[in-house]
Amino acid sequence: MSPHNPMNDPIVxxxxxMAGARIARMRAPEEHDRGASAIEWAIITAIxxxxxxTIGAVITKKVTEKANTINTG
Numbered sequence: 001m002s003p004h005n006p007m008n009d010p011i012v013x014x015x016x017x018m019a020g021a022r023i024a025r026m027r028a029p030e031e032h033d034r035g036a037s038a039i040e041w042a043i044i045t046a047i048x049x050x051x052x053x054t055i056g057a058v059i060t061k062k063v064t065e066k067a068n069t070i071n072t073g
Contacts, residue, residue: 006012
């Protein structure tokens with residue numbers, strides 16, 4: 001490590017190489033991955049929506065059943 005040029009420090013060289021590789025990956029066209037990723041997100045969203053609707057229906061049913069057992073007079 002040279003005290004006159006900190007850019008030659010092994011840690012700095014490593015970090016610059018890692019940053020350069022990450023930037024190169026971000027700039028590379030990955031059209032096939034983006035399409036698959038969009039489909040995966042759509043499937044995950046659909047599953048979560050169905051789960052939320054199912055949980056909501058179960059809660060509504062339980063609350064309605066309990067409400068119907070209340071003696072109002």
